[in-house]
Amino acid sequence: MAVPLGEVGHNEFLLKQVPVALSPAMNTHKIPISHVDSDPVLADLGEPNVLVSEKDGTTADVQDMQRMGKRQETRRNFRQITILGFCMVILSTWEAILATAVFALGNGGTAGLIWGYFICMIGFGFVIASLAEMASMAPTSGGQYHWVSEFAPPSCQRFFSYMVGWLGVLGWQTAAATVSYLTGKQIQALIILWNPSYVPKPWQGTMLIWAVLAVCLTFNTFFSRHLPLVEGIIVILHVAGFFAVIIPLWVMGDRTNTGDVFSLFQDNMGWGSVPLSTMVGLTGAASCFVGSEAGAHMAEEVRNAAHVVPRAMMWTWVGNGLMGWIMAITFCFCVGDTMSVLMTPLGSQQVQVFLNTTGSAAGATGLTVIMLVIGVFACVAVMATNSRQLFAFARDNGVPFSGIFSKVSPRLGVPLNSVYVTILFVLLLSLINLGSSVAFMQVISLGVAAMLTSYLISICCVALKRIRNQPLLPSRFDLGKFGLAINIIAVLFLVFLLVFAFFPAAPHPAVADMNWASLGYGVVMIFSMFYYVVRGRYVYVGPVEYVRKSQ
Template sequence: MGRVPDVEVNDAGADASGDAYVGLRDGTANDVQDMRRMGKQQQLQRNFSFLSIFGFSMILMSTWESTLGTAAFGFGNGGTAGLIYVYLGTVVGFSLVIASMAEMASMAPTAGGQYHWISEFAPRSSQKFLSYFIGWLCVLGWQAGTAASCFLAGTEIQGLVILNYDNYSPQRWHGTLLTIAVIALCAIFNTLLAKRLPLIEGVVLVLHVAGFFAILIPLWILAPRSTSTEVWTKVEDAQGWGNKGVASLVGIITPVVSLLGADAATHMSEELKNASKTLPKAMLATGVFNGSLGIIMVITFCYTIGDIDSVLATPTGYPFIQVFYNATMSKAGATAMTSIMTSLSIFCGMTNMATASRQLFAFARDNGVPFSRHFQRVPLGWDIPLNAIFFTVIVSSLLSLINIGSVIAFNQITSLGLCALLSSYIVSISCIALKRIRGEPLLPSHFRMGALGLPINLLSIGFLLLAYVFCFFPPAPKPALDAMNWSVVIYFGVLMFSLVYFVLRGRHTYVGPVEYVRKSA
């Protein structure tokens, strides 16, 4: 079924590009055609444009901010040189991944994202089974991602308290309570202020860019400077892995968590005007801009970190806070710089929550989870999946409790989200690669990679498999139970639960998005 031509215009008018609008809720004629082809009803209001969805993606990825927040893993595994080279390789790898996903997003711009693409692109015999399990992993990945971003913001606030109050005795449960407070704030943005979300994203995008320079310039002017020889040649295995290459790859969690989330805009596509055109542009632009800012920041941080051992031992819990203090020699200056980071981390949690709730809403709409009718409900007048948002708040709060019992809680929560989302990327890109290998026709799209499609898909899969394996590693090879990376237990626990649910109920209620596509054809 072809698309409605862009030149068709009705009484609702058209945007600057000439694309026909059917209405504020329905978007353009292309949006209506896409939803009709996929057999979905337009329930959410399309109030995002290119700028607001670009801001949404930029803030969710928060590449340069996440680089500073998670740099301890890279410095502890690989040192400055190891972190830089792994970061550069990860930027290249994720560029290929983003291109692959942008092409699929243009073909099927739906809040379901990866599990929907798998349902359409996988071999018919495995469409239902694969899309079901990837749907569960996508839900898990974004729920964990929300918890991780809010945990980062909450513990950064705790780090500021440690910096400014010498008599404060930090406890892990304090960080958990601060995390829950951040989650509650993000919930307010996603419910009471939901209709203002596109405007908020545009404003925060300005802070994201301005904050980058507000951090970068003081570091280059005030911080002590390491030599280029130290920065570019000092690969270390401080944790005792026995091999510097392995140690550097264990530190891949820093660049991966900084560049993950290219699919975030996809899950908001049913709230985006002219999604099949705008979505791939926003995804590619986000990858280019955030990747560039991340490279500049990681190199800057490596030059200005000073003595790595003393910085990693900072009582604040975050090396970047100590580096800010060492550079400014002022608690007020370090507090101001860290406050920028913390504010952006809170907004990152806000966008993660929006994405996680839409992913759950989409999967529930296809009857993929228990209580699907409850999670797919969009209350009249709200135009948001309210119950899915409340569920995300509860899950994020529960995951933050891991911090009370583990000294590497952020690593565990983050690894859980990373591995779940990386799994969805691997399977979805593998499905479209298989269609190319078999010479099967692809869906029409506004963004197509042509002859480069298969090589890019295959290289993407290879990179993702490497990252997937190392994201299950703990930050150090220590035998202590509280230092282990228990994310693998939760990851496979969710898979086992989904398998049991599939056998008992899911196989009877879940048919997969492709069946709705066939019915609408």
């Protein structure tokens, strides 16, 4: 049932709309007209892309927000360089491949890690290109659920958009738990390195998660205006740290035979099939690229978003992807005995490899500290992204207590309540770690499946419009005649990954070692469908309704 716009509450359509294109004479925001961000596309149309204000961004941003029927509530603090830095830090691919190498080493060995990562990098190139095009068509914090609402067939727009919104919330909320947990594990590994008698307790791991979350809360509230600068500084460490880690591994590490590194596939978990084991191990490499659409969720805080965001997404894929692959190859050359690394008493495979390579606890600590700092601020960026995604979905009445979560602090210009609820969710989720760290990792791993599903549905919708020769929205990042082929390859790749996202790490697992992602995934889907039937279908009409009302 379509709800009249006036009954939707927070998204009540603006009666006083801003002009589609503001000329210099109409610039009433007291911003010097010399501040011009020229755009060749708009220039060709005779519409100069002029800066309107710090909050509203450029005239192109104003036009995009008006078309989507949204009110500009956050400040557009991010520029082209800073959003690129934000995206690169949030993925931290070379750091992530080291942290998740255990999955591929156990399932596939060194060759499985190297070639599995390469396959995922190429496959995600098609996925990210598809998402980047949609981010240019509709540059909104809503991301996937908004795109589904605009591109899905009218008969299922509202329901599919609603479900994808919940998948996005689930994926980004668990991402914060994942990053904070892995960061805490590295801290515990350093403690064991310097004090071998130390036996980690579950409550200590949980407290480390909370400590990382405290840093995230601080930078997403009190220092929120300086977040672009902070992430810009951290991306310098991200690039410099890559060389600081890889050069010692090249110079000091013992070399494994080249033929073994690139061609020795192993089934260390007992699947009975090396190809199957290698495909199961792809999940670790795939997780390094999940979250690649983060820039899209920050679009309402980026100046000239339709042009800048998709390019930041693509450059992040190229830069981070190549650094990750070089690091994966280097790591595999330095692993040596795979089983001894997998069974390290430190509980962190990369720290063990650092120790083996440098031959000193101090050297291993120095390399690990670089990863720790980047990991903490990657979690800060994840927290910012998931709070914006939750804010956008609440703005469209997609979650309970939407009126609370959709509020933006007028002083800080960020959705504080969404930040708070994300912190609370991860705090509660981390309590699972008190009972079983294995169960905690399995629960938070469902975020990968949720994000893959949201990508899959979004790209299917735009591919279907292309197949039906239906017009698409104008885009300043256009895939052109190759669009359908790119979309189809992306869909096939995502379906392949999604199947193995629900596999356990080893065959015939005990109850504690089961991959509970399928259960968590199902519970969230059932709850969201139940809430949709009881409440959602009466208050959620989908972003496309606001688009129609604004036209």
